[in-house]
Amino acid sequence: MARTVLSGNVDLNIVEFDQLSGTGALDVSTILDQDGMANDSANALATQQSIKAYVDTNAGGVTIEACKAFLSSANINSGGGSYTQRNIFPVTGSLTINQGSFTSTTAGIAVPTTGLYMCMFNIPVNGNSNRGAPEFRFTINGTGQTESSVCTYMRNSSGHNDSSGHMLTVYSLTASDVIGLQSRATSTTGTVNNTTSSSVSIIRIS
Numbered sequence: 001m002a003r004t005v006l007s008g009n010v011d012l013n014i015v016e017f018d019q020l021s022g023t024g025a026l027d028v029s030t031i032l033d034q035d036g037m038a039n040d041s042a043n044a045l046a047t048q049q050s051i052k053a054y055v056d057t058n059a060g061g062v063t064i065e066a067c068k069a070f071l072s073s074a075n076i077n078s079g080g081g082s083y084t085q086r087n088i089f090p091v092t093g094s095l096t097i098n099q100g101s102f103t104s105t106t107a108g109i110a111v112p113t114t115g116l117y118m119c120m121f122n123i124p125v126n127g128n129s130n131r132g133a134p135e136f137r138f139t140i141n142g143t144g145q146t147e148s149s150v151c152t153y154m155r156n157s158s159g160h161n162d163s164s165g166h167m168l169t170v171y172s173l174t175a176s177d178v179i180g181l182q183s184r185a186t187s188t189t190g191t192v193n194n195t196t197s198s199s200v201s202i203i204r205i206s
Contacts, residue, residue, distance in 0.1 A: 065100030065112060065204040070196060076183040077127060077134045077192035083144055083182040088194065102202070108139070108180030109202060111173050116206045119171055119179055121149075122199055124164045127192030134192050136165045139180040140173070150186055170205070 031045045035053035071088040078084060087106035095104050101112035111117060119138055137148040149167040173179075179202060185192075 063100075065102070065115075066097060066202065067095050067100065067102040067104075067109060068097040068199055068201045069095050069104060069109060071123070071181075071194060071198040071200065073193050073196050073198075075191050076123075076125065076136070076194050077185045077190060079184050080189065081184060081186070083137065083184045085139065085142065086181045086183055088181065088198075089200070096199075097201075100204070107142075108178040109200065110176050110178045111202065111204070112175060113204065114175045115173065115204045117171050117173050117179075118168065118203045118205050120166075120168045120201045121181065122164065122166045124195045124197055125192050126195060127190060133163075133185075133187045134165070134183050135186045136167065136181060136183045138167075138169065138171075139178075139182055140171065141178050142180065144182050145169075145171070 030041075031047065032039065032041070033047040033050050035050050069090050072090070074086060074088050076086060076088075085107075089104050089106050089108055091105060092103050095102060095109070103110045103112075121136065121138075123136060125134065133150060135148050135150040138145045147167060147169050149165040171179075179200070181200070
């Protein structure tokens with residue numbers, strides 16, 4: 001193939017080429033406008049538009065979605081050894097943090113989009129039940145999940161009437177799935193209330 005060498009400042013309207021060679025080891029044979037960059041070519045240049053689209057999709061275009069809700073107080077040690085759904089979430093519009101389009105009712109919090117969500121709760125409790133230890137777990141659309149938290153033991157002696165339950169986990173959720181809470185008594189029955197500083201936080205991580 002014949003080569004034409006240009007030097008100095010050259011103004012060209014349109015350049016058509018079969019192969020573009022430089023002083024390096026690679027020759028450029030095409031320019032691709034391919035947003036996904038699926039070809040993975042070592043001999044193709046990418047357009048500015050395709051580079052921007054790829055970066056927006058894989059890095060720069062991520063939108064953070066997060067919410068936090070303070071819970072109303074209720075006796076969370078009822079129901080004996082059976083889990084009971086707790087309607088202690090705030091009504092719609094009462095989320096303390098709502099970055100995204102989360103919605104809330106007393107049944108739980110609905111997530112706005114499909115993705116992976118980190119779900120956390122911190123539930124301080126107070127009660128007069130001797131050796132009370134309520135257990136908590138998340139629900140998805142009313143179905144109890146495998147993980148649970150049972151670190152709420154209260155002796156109810158020598159001023160030991162307070163404790164807390166807490167957990168962090170990750171769920172793969174579909175848009176409009178509702179995250180709720182269940183609890184049950186694991187030892188003695190009796191009144192154990194969560195405090196109004198109890199909270200649930202949900203963050204979409206991908």
